[in-house]
Amino acid sequence: HVQLVESGGGSVQAGGSLSLSCAASGYTYCMAWFRQIPDKEREGVAGIESDGSTSYADSVKGRFTVSQDSAKNILYLQMNNLQPDDTAMYFCAAARTTYCFIDLPSTFTSWGQETQVTVS
Secondary structure (H helix, E strand, O other), X not given: OOOEXXXXXXXXXXXXXXXXXXXXXXXXXXXXXXXEOOOXXXXXXXXXXXXXXXXXXXXXXXXXXEEEEOOOOEEEEEEOOOOHHHOEEEEEEEEOOOOOOOOOHHHOOEEOOOEEEEEO
């Protein structure tokens, strides 16, 4: 398993922007962002595959952008036009699968520490 270290997050007013970063200790085929609120299941937000293909949850399409620096094994999530419903703990994750199945958290084998995003 790769080690994942997140940074970023914080608090912002509705309509604002935040960014998250996730540094991986090694190469992975698929990296993704998930989020979770208390008493709810973890939700896939965005994923990116080694060829640059991306996938997004419908709730964030057009507002969030996932990207990666493959040379440095860093995953990013740019979050624009944030809304209160985006408030959650955010996690980065890595999978050994070629494709990112962000609807299936069980396919991800490495997880970063949680980072809070609060939108008021």
